[in-house]
Amino acid sequence: MRYKTEQLQGFALVAPSILAVLIFVYGFIGWSMRVSLSQWKGLLPDYTWVGLQNYLNLFKDPRFHIDIRNTVIFTLLFVGGSLVLGLLLAILLDQGLRGEGFFRSLYMFPLAISFIVTGVVWRWLMNPAQGARLSGLNLIFDSLGLDFLISKWHTTPQWGIAFIAIPAIWQMSGYTMALYLGGLRAIPDSLREAARVDGASELQIYRRIIFPLLSPITLSAMIILGHISLKVFDLIIAVAGKQLPLDVPAIYMWTTTFDGNFYGRGAAIGILLLLSVAVLVVPYLRYNIKQEAEL
Amino acid sequence: MTLPRVRRRHWLYIPLVLMALFYVIPVYIMLITGFKSFAEVDLQTMWRLPQGIHFDNFRAAFSQLAPHLWNSVRLVVPAAILSSILGSLNGFVLARWKFPGADVIFPFLLFGMFIPYQSILIPLVQFMRSINLYGGVWGLVLTHVIYGIPITTLTFRNYYASVPKELIESARIDGATMMQTYRRILLPLSLPSFVVVLIWQFTAAWNDFLFAVVLSSPENWPITVALNNMAGSQIIAWNVQMAGAFIAAIPTLLVYIFLGRYFLRGLMAGALKG
Amino acid sequence: MRNKTLQLLLIGLLLALAACGGGETTAPEGAAAPPAATANQVEVFSWWTGGGEAAGLDAMIAVFKEKYPEITFVNAAVAGGAGTNARAVLATRLQAGDAPDSWQGHAGQELIGTYVAAGQLEPVNFLFEQNGWIEVMPETLIPLISQDGNIYSVPVNIHRANVMWYSPTILAENGIQPPQSMDEWFAAMDALQAGGMAAPLAMGEQWTALHLFETVLLASLGPDKYNDVWEGDLDWGSPEVKTALEAFAKVLTYTNSDAAALSWQDAAQLVVNGSSAFNVMGDWAEGYFREIGFEPNIGYGWVPTPGTGGTFQFLSDSFVLPVGAPHRDAAIAWLTVAGSREGQDAFNPVKGSIPARSDGDRALYGEYLLSAMDDWANDIVVGSLTHGVVANDSWKSEIDTAMGLFLINGNVDAFQQALVAACVASGPCQ
Numbered sequence: 001m002r003y004k005t006e007q008l009q010g011f012a013l014v015a016p017s018i019l020a021v022l023i024f025v026y027g028f029i030g031w032s033m034r035v036s037l038s039q040w041k042g043l044l045p046d047y048t049w050v051g052l053q054n055y056l057n058l059f060k061d062p063r064f065h066i067d068i069r070n071t072v073i074f075t076l077l078f079v080g081g082s083l084v085l086g087l088l089l090a091i092l093l094d095q096g097l098r099g100e101g102f103f104r105s106l107y108m109f110p111l112a113i114s115f116i117v118t119g120v121v122w123r124w125l126m127n128p129a130q131g132a133r134l135s136g137l138n139l140i141f142d143s144l145g146l147d148f149l150i151s152k153w154h155t156t157p158q159w160g161i162a163f164i165a166i167p168a169i170w171q172m173s174g175y176t177m178a179l180y181l182g183g184l185r186a187i188p189d190s191l192r193e194a195a196r197v198d199g200a201s202e203l204q205i206y207r208r209i210i211f212p213l214l215s216p217i218t219l220s221a222m223i224i225l226g227h228i229s230l231k232v233f234d235l236i237i238a239v240a241g242k243q244l245p246l247d248v249p250a251i252y253m254w255t256t257t258f259d260g261n262f263y264g265r266g267a268a269i270g271i272l273l274l275l276s277v278a279v280l281v282v283p284y285l286r287y288n289i290k291q292e293a294e295l
Numbered sequence: 296m297t298l299p300r301v302r303r304r305h306w307l308y309i310p311l312v313l314m315a316l317f318y319v320i321p322v323y324i325m326l327i328t329g330f331k332s333f334a335e336v337d338l339q340t341m342w343r344l345p346q347g348i349h350f351d352n353f354r355a356a357f358s359q360l361a362p363h364l365w366n367s368v369r370l371v372v373p374a375a376i377l378s379s380i381l382g383s384l385n386g387f388v389l390a391r392w393k394f395p396g397a398d399v400i401f402p403f404l405l406f407g408m409f410i411p412y413q414s415i416l417i418p419l420v421q422f423m424r425s426i427n428l429y430g431g432v433w434g435l436v437l438t439h440v441i442y443g444i445p446i447t448t449l450t451f452r453n454y455y456a457s458v459p460k461e462l463i464e465s466a467r468i469d470g471a472t473m474m475q476t477y478r479r480i481l482l483p484l485s486l487p488s489f490v491v492v493l494i495w496q497f498t499a500a501w502n503d504f505l506f507a508v509v510l511s512s513p514e515n516w517p518i519t520v521a522l523n524n525m526a527g528s529q530i531i532a533w534n535v536q537m538a539g540a541f542i543a544a545i546p547t548l549l550v551y552i553f554l555g556r557y558f559l560r561g562l563m564a565g566a567l568k569g
Numbered sequence: 570m571r572n573k574t575l576q577l578l579l580i581g582l583l584l585a586l587a588a589c590g591g592g593e594t595t596a597p598e599g600a601a602a603p604p605a606a607t608a609n610q611v612e613v614f615s616w617w618t619g620g621g622e623a624a625g626l627d628a629m630i631a632v633f634k635e636k637y638p639e640i641t642f643v644n645a646a647v648a649g650g651a652g653t654n655a656r657a658v659l660a661t662r663l664q665a666g667d668a669p670d671s672w673q674g675h676a677g678q679e680l681i682g683t684y685v686a687a688g689q690l691e692p693v694n695f696l697f698e699q700n701g702w703i704e705v706m707p708e709t710l711i712p713l714i715s716q717d718g719n720i721y722s723v724p725v726n727i728h729r730a731n732v733m734w735y736s737p738t739i740l741a742e743n744g745i746q747p748p749q750s751m752d753e754w755f756a757a758m759d760a761l762q763a764g765g766m767a768a769p770l771a772m773g774e775q776w777t778a779l780h781l782f783e784t785v786l787l788a789s790l791g792p793d794k795y796n797d798v799w800e801g802d803l804d805w806g807s808p809e810v811k812t813a814l815e816a817f818a819k820v821l822t823y824t825n826s827d828a829a830a831l832s833w834q835d836a837a838q839l840v841v842n843g844s845s846a847f848n849v850m851g852d853w854a855e856g857y858f859r860e861i862g863f864e865p866n867i868g869y870g871w872v873p874t875p876g877t878g879g880t881f882q883f884l885s886d887s888f889v890l891p892v893g894a895p896h897r898d899a900a901i902a903w904l905t906v907a908g909s910r911e912g913q914d915a916f917n918p919v920k921g922s923i924p925a926r927s928d929g930d931r932a933l934y935g936e937y938l939l940s941a942m943d944d945w946a947n948d949i950v951v952g953s954l955t956h957g958v959v960a961n962d963s964w965k966s967e968i969d970t971a972m973g974l975f976l977i978n979g980n981v982d983a984f985q986q987a988l989v990a991a992c993v994a995s996g997p998c999q
Contacts, residue, residue, distance in 0.1 A: 004433040007394035007483030009473045014388050014397075017381060017404060017448070020441045023422070025407035028415035041963060060948035063970050066977075092311055097304060103311050105555050106318055112547035114502035114519065121321040124328075124341055128827040131767065133844055137340040155829045157977070170318065178559050181313040227409050234504065243775040243829055244973025254413050258657035260911060260966030261683060285402045334861050337842075338835060413896055422663040429667065459678065509661050513645045524618035524648040 017092070029274065035265035043261060054268035064269075068248045070161040073274075075229040077165035078172075082225055083218060085169055086176025091206075093177070094184045104181075108174035115171065119238020122167035126153035126239070160245050168235055172228070176221050181219045184210070223284045227277050249273050329353060329538035336533045349534070356525065356539035363521035366548075367501055372434050374439040375496040379489055381440065382447020387477050390455035396500045408445035416509055423510060430512035438510060439500045441538065447492050454488040454560065455481060468486050487561035494558045500546050518543045610641035611899035613888070614672035616655040618648035621856045624921030628760060629725075632915045633906045640899045643916055646696040647673040661905050668891040670819040672898040675957030676724050676885040684889070685721055691890040693873035693904065702908050709745035709950035710795045713958060714887065722887035724925035725909045726917050729852045729941055730953040731784040731874040734837065737866065739766075739846045747872045751788055751816060754875035755849075758823045763928055766823035771845035773836035773907040775829070776955060780970050781849045783954040788876025789813035799952070799959040801997030805989045814981050821976075841868050849874050851956070853886070855937045856921030873944075884956035885925060912917020960996065967991035 033134060036054055040046040058064045093100050110118065127136035130150070134142055141149040148189055153162040194204045233250035240246045242255055249269050257266030313555045328336060331345040361482050388394075419438065420429065427432035458481065466476045504519040511517065522543045525536055551558065617626045623646070630642050647655040659672060668689070675682040684690045697703050703711070704870055706724065716723050718904040735747055740757075743764060750753035772778060787795045789811055790803075797803035798810065825845065828836070837854045839845040841863050848854070858869050873880070879886060888907045894900045906912040913924035918933045923942045952958025954965065971987035974980075992998035 003835065006392070006467075006473055010388040010392040010394045010397070011471070013384050014400060017444050018384050018400060021404050021444060024415075024419070024438075024441045028418040029410060031418045039324060040507060041360055041691065043683055045664070062974055066508055073469045083306070087311075092307060094305055095304070097307060097311070101556070104559065105317060105552065108555060108559070109548060109551055110318060111319075111418060112498060112551045113544050114504070116504060116519075116523070117325075117501075119322070120536070120540065124324060124338065125321060125831070126830075127341075128830050129338070130826070133827075133839075139342060152827070153830075157826055162318055167321075170321070171369060181559070209548050231411050233413070240829065241774050241776075241832075244970065245829065245977055247973070250411055250413060253411070254657070256966065257413070258660055260965070261660075261965045262963060264412045267414060272409050273411045274414070277411075278406075281406070281409055282402075284407060339842075417661055420665045420667075424665040424667055428660070429665065464755050508647060509658055513643065515623070520647070524646065524655070 012286045015268065020247075026047050027090060028124070029271075032267045032270050035263055038264050038267075038272045040267075041261060041265075045263075047164055050264070052266045056271070057265070057291055058268055058272065059173040063244065063247060063252060066244065067247050067252050068246050070246065071230060073159075073161050074165055074168075074232065076228045077162055078168045078232075079225045081165055081169040082173045082176045086178075086221070087214075088182035089141040089173065089177040090184055093181060104177075110171045111174050111211060114121075116238045117172050118167050123168070123239045126163060126166070128155045154240055154246060157245070164239060164246060168229070168232070169241065171224040171235075172225060176225070177220055179217050180214060183214045187213055219284070221270055223278035223281060230277050230280070249276075249287050300420050302519075325537050325541055328534055329356075329541055331470075331534045333495060333534055335530055352534045353536040353542065356535050356542055359525055360518055360521050360539055363516050363518045364546075366432060366511075366515055367517040367519075367521055371497055371500040374436045374443070374500045377436070377495050378440045378443035378447050378496050379492045382449075382451045382463070382492055383485060383489065384477070385444065385448040386451025386453075387481055388457050391458065391460070391481070392454045392473055392476070401448070404448050405445050407442065408449070410503055412442070416505070419506075420509060429510065430515065432511065432515050434510050435515075435517070438506050439496070439503070442506075443496050444501070445505060447496065450492050450495075451485070451488055454485070458466060458484060487557070490554065490557040491561035494550055498548060501547050571904030577873050585879065606760050609639055609896070609899060610668045610905050611896055612643040612645050613903060614645045614647070614655065614659060614669040616646060616648060616673065618646045620711055620860075621853075621920050625908065625916040628915040628919050629906065629912050632909075632912050633903060636906060637899075637902045640902060642903075654821075654906045654907070654913055663687075666893075668893055668895070670894045671888045671890065671903055673886055673888055676710075676722050677952055678729040678889040678961040679957025679965075680722055680889060681716050682886070684891075685716055686961075689892050690721045691892050692721060693723060694718075694720050694892050696723065696890075696901070696904055696908065700905060700908060704806070705928050707925075707927065707945070707950065710883075710885070710925065711968050713950075713952055716887070719831065722889045724885050724887040724905045725913055726920060726922035727906050727925050727941075728886075728922050728956070728958060729881055730780060730883050730884055731787060731877045731880065732850065732852050732854070732871050733784075733874045734840050734848045734850065734854055734858075735870050735872065736843065736846050737868075737870045739843065740870075743844075743846075743936055748871060748875045749872065749878055751785075751876040755819065758847070762823070766846065768823065768839075768844070769846045770820065770823040770825075771831075771836040771839035771848040772824040772828040773819075773831040773833045775969070775973055775976065777833050777836060777850065778821075778828070778976060779956045779969055780851065780953075781820065784849055784874035784877060784882065784973060785817045785820055786813045786954075787880060787882055788874060788952065789816045792797075792951050795951055798992075799954075799996075801992065805972070805992050805998065806985060810988070811828050811981065818979065818981055821979075838959055851953075852941060861936075869938065871940075877947055881944050881950050884953040884958055886922075887925075915927075920928055964991055964995035966996055 028131060037049060037051060039050045039123070040045045045207070093104055125136045127138065128151070129135050129138070130152075134150075136153075138150045141147065151163075152160070154163040156163065191209060192205055195209055231250050232248055233254065236246050236248060236251060242251060250273065252270040253266050253273065256262045256269070324341065327345055328341070330348045331352070332347075332348075335345060383403070389397050423429040423434045423438075428437060462480055463476060466480055471479065479484050501517075502519060503517075504523060507517045508523070509518050511520070522536075522539050525532075527541045570970075571584040574578055584698060588590055593864060610710055615626065618621050620945055626644070626646070630644070633640075634641060647658055659669075663669065669878050674684070674820075691784070696762075710719065711723065715719060728828070739745065739761075745757045745760065746753075750759050772781060774868065790798070790809060794803055794809055798805060803809065822988075825836075825839070833850055833854070834857055837848050837850055837857060838861070840848045841861070855871075861864075863869055872878075888904055890904060908926075910926060910928060913926055917924045917929065918938070920934075921938070923929065923934065923938050923945060927946060929942065929943070932940065954968070955966070960968065968988065968991050971984055971991060974987065975984040
């Protein structure tokens with residue numbers, strides 16, 4: 001009897017959140033879906049049903065093809081780069097050096113800054129001018145004699161999007177570093193000691209013991225960073241404005257809805273974006289729940 | 296821990312310092328540009344130190360941003376606190392006071408974290424207007440609290456999942472009610488998690504632009520909107536913009552400088568692990 | 570159960586009290602503010618938040634305050650290049666049925682194609698008649714800001730799009746006369762490239778390419794055919810358009826390779842600091858040149874984009890009267906000031922544009938602006954694409970995408986096909 005009351009209490013505590021999410025997430029997504037299946041173009045809502053026409057048009061849309069390609073490249077580099085850099089920094093900081101606290105805070109402070117500010121500054125750093133008008137990091141490379149590093153950065157044809165990963169990694173690798181540092185600290189020394197006694201090299205210890213133990217962290221960091229990456233908007237606008245070579249779905253969605261008044265198409269892009277995130281996230285959630293059930 | 300040999304220790308400082316440069320260079324640009332006069336602002340000379348320190352940029356930026364600084368504070372403090380409390384209560388129930396269906400409710404809530412916010416702007420505005428919260432700070436607070444539910448719940452739930460079930464069980468057997476259990480057992484343990492969530496939500500709400508620009512009226516604009524407005528639409532005064540960007544980043548920077556240690560501890564203790 | 574609810578309520582209440590102590594200002598409508606404050610105010614939406622624009626707006630607001638001291642002016646400007654953020658905010662507000670009292674928009678199809686089509690603007694013919702504006706605004710302007718005889722906005726200023734800025738020093742050093750035709754232009758740029766200047770024509774990010782395109786389109790087609798393509802009377806798939814596109818492709822070969830990384834100011838700056846000889850940009854660039862310390866005809870010179878002499882490709886910032894404006898009388902007061910001589914003469918010299926009215930006080934305007942005023946009075950007037958006169962938002966956005974793809978792949982045929990499709994989807998073509 002008391003058990004039932006307790007369960008009810010628990011539910012009641014969570015109920016406001018459930019209601020809020022029901023409206024603000026699922027309700028609004030429902031609206032978005034409805035619009036994506038309509039022909040709404042212009043300021044007046046027009047919910048006339050057109051089935052999957054908007055989606056079909058997107059699949060034939062050369063701009064959307066660019067978007068998808070850019071998203072894939074950016075996501076792989078941003079997530080991969082943040083994980084690798086975060087791990088490297090964590091390993092470095094785990095060596096017990098003096099001044100570790102200072103370096104730690106330094107690597108983490110970009111998290112405090114908004115993507116817009118980051119974008120504005122990196123826009124200058126990644127300036128692609130060549131020759132007499134060298135500027136930004138290219139100028140530094142030139143004065144250091146590192147000419148081979150000079151590039152067109154984000155204006156590189158075809159691959160400019162790869163360079164956008166750099167400010168993104170700059171911003172977010174402090175987060176992965178902190179996660180990995182915690183993970184490294186949680187690994188008992190005895191484990192490492194035992195391996196050393198058995199004759200394993202440091203490299204082998206890292207590869208065989210430490211990295212596998214860090215894999216849950218890698219997984220969850222991948223999910224968090226992955227969904228940020230799929231929705232990226234502010235950073236690219238701040239660095240490059242609204243230009244096609246660096247277009248991504250979130251930007252296309254914004255411009256086509258608010259600049260072009262194509263509400264139907266915009267909503268379809270939004271739903272596709274959502275689905276892409278869901279594909280990433282739902283398996284992870286299911287894995288998580290199974291894990292929990294075992295706890 | 297095995298003490299590395301002395302030679303190896305010093306070699307390690309090289310990558311650390313190189314990385315430090317990587318992180319610091321953008322801030323250097325931000326600061327020196329903020330101190331330049333408008334005529335000096337030129338891509339060609341961006342690395343050069345300013346000829347003379349022009350505090351006017353900071354003064355001008357501050358006078359434009361000051362009223363909105365207060366709006367940001369009024370928005371961010373309640374939003375961070377409320378969403379932390381909500382996340383904690385939700386996390387508690389979903390991890391250690393489960394009811395049938397709790398394991399379905401959790402992903403149900405979590406999914407909200409992943410939606411692209413641009414796609415729900417219009418119904419959001421319409422809804423806020425219908426409950427008379429459009430234009431004011433409280434509409435924004437509500438928005439941030441609600442869209443913060445997924446990540447705060449996630450953080451606390453994962454954190455509480457590491458609290459041994461036996462602790463809760465024994466409290467219940469002793470006759471503690473739900474809230475008593477929460478207050479006596481979990482709350483005292485929650486500090487690292489609260490710190491992480493508070494800082495994360497504070498930063499997210501402080502740096503948010505999208506919701507702010509769409510949901511608040513001019514007198515209630517937070518600092519992000521005011522900062523963006525400094526950009527002007529045609530002629531951008533980069534020196535004032537950079538000064539303003541720096542000013543806008545100071546509160547969150549201060550939070551990270553002073554509370555960063557605890558944030559790190561919390562992260563390393565397993566909060567925000569996902 | 571009660572325990573928990575009480576506790577939660579208590580926490581919530583405490584927080585609410587703490588935050589409210591800061592003096593909450595509430596939303597304009599449905600608020601507990603004193604009646605006088607909400608009854609008589611005018612909330613005006615624009616994207617004029619910095620530099621000369623904001624200063625110009627402030628000057629006009631000062632005139633407004635003098636004439637209507639009892640009305641509070643609420644400046645709801647939102648920045649974001651050429652209004653992209655402002656328009657998003659405006660769209661969400663209009664969807665929610667919460668129109669401001671007036672807003673700034675580019676006169677022409679940007680306003681008509683979007684807001685009039687949605688029935689959100691009131692015609693303001695009565696204002697034009699009451700204040701005698703029809704007599705003082707150019708004939709060619711009025712039809713471009715009307716639909717079916719209804720005038721939908723009050724133009725405050727005029728900017729010119731087809732201006733080419735040049736460096737007098739570079740041209741003098743190379744013995745080049747400011748080019749009047751496209752052939753002269755190409756010859757000049759060839760000579761400059763031969764002399765070692767990699768990019769004689771400075772260009773910036775994508776939208777400036779669109780701006781450059783519309784001037785070249787005008788130069789190649791001439792004003793009549795230019796108007797025809799926008800009205801659906803000349804097929805975008807025609808050979809004339811193809812010639813224009815090829816001319817544009819050739820123009821692009823003279824531009825800087827890092828264009829995508831430059832704002833319009835960065836590009837314009839290349840002319841005054843000696844890196845490039847030419848830059849095609851609207852005449853707001855003139856204000857910028859003066860702001861960074863250069864003087865007309867010394868640090869910079871100007872001609873119409875080669876091939877467009879005698880034609881004034883215009884854009885106009887204007888204010889509108891929304892249907893259902895919360896404070897309609899105050900809005901009308903604002904519009905009256907916006908269309909008045911004092912209002913326009915306060916705004917324009919500061920902003921760096923010329924008044925839409927032809928009776929501006931010439932003493933207030935600098936060298937370039939006076940020459941623009943003369944051209945405005947004498948030239949054939951056509952509308953700008955990039956700045957919202959000749960194409961509605963949807964059409965322009967499709968053209969912009971086509972331009973973006975063209976800048977990537979340089980494929981003239983694909984560009985032309987995309988332009989045809991855009992006109993059919995969102996313009997008057999069949």
